[in-house]
Amino acid sequence: MQLWRAKARAFSIHLSISVLVAALAAALVFWLWFPPPFRALSGGRDLFLLVAGVDVVIGPLVTLVVFNPRKSRREKWLDFSVIGVLQLAALGYGLHTIYGSRPVHAVFEYNRFRVVHAGDIPPQFLARTPVGIKALPLSGPTWLSLRPLVGSEVADYTMQAMGGVEVAAHPELWQPYDAGRAAIVAAARPASQLLARFPQQADAIRQGVAQSGRAIDALRFLPIQGRKGVVWTVLLDATTAQPLAFVPLDSF
Incomplete structure (x- = not known):
């Protein structure tokens, strides 16, 4: 029970951070690249929801699986660093794809x-x-x-x-x-x-x-x-x- 409480807490923290990052990315996508009504006309909303949805869900789920309070501080930081880098890389690739499909005229x-x-x-x-x-x-x-x-x-x-x-x-x-x-x-x-x-x-x-x-x-x-x-x-x-x-x- 103690283990799962610790995992749930780590999952919640990671999820909160992921949602915050996704919100910042949404501001970039929907107010700069796909202002209304082009988020609907150009599919920007669907593209972003796919990219952000996968990124927000997978990162915290990986944390839920690998987190263990018995690990040393160094091991925890290594886990978080690897997950964070992979998650940011995936988000960056997704944003690059959205950027390449943005409406220009x-x-x-x-x-x-x-x-x-x-x-x-x-x-x-x-x-x-x-x-x-x-x-x-x-x-x-x-x-x-x-x-x-x-x-x-x-x-x-x-x-x-x-x-x-x-x-x-x-x-x-x-x-x-x-x-x-x-x-x-x-x-x-x-x-x-x-x-x-x-x-x-x-x-x-x-x-x-x-x-x-x-x-x-x-x-x-x-x-x-x-x-x-x-x-x-x-x-x-x-x-x-x-x-x-x-x-x-x-x-x-």
């Missing part, structure tokens, strides 16, 4: 917005990034638009998209968001159409309108496509095309 792709992730852009394409645009920003996605395609480019980029590299993932097409403002406003539709098309989602739509700070008649919308087919809707200022709010609704 929300790009207007002619009839929608597409979330572009760090891993979506072939490394050899990065040198094509226009001056003034950061290819792989660290602090959440930036809003961009694409220059118009001309001539045979339409077929060329369509074929590349079929091969797995979406049009929005080509840096040579990127331009500042403001440069595409007129095209964005023209492509977007009146937000009032959402209530007519999706009456069952009226509460979510009205909540998004309230968050935008605009009347519904002053808003337009476009779908925004994330990872693994996840689609939400972004509400835009009808005049400036400024993104104002998001609705968890596939509006295609």
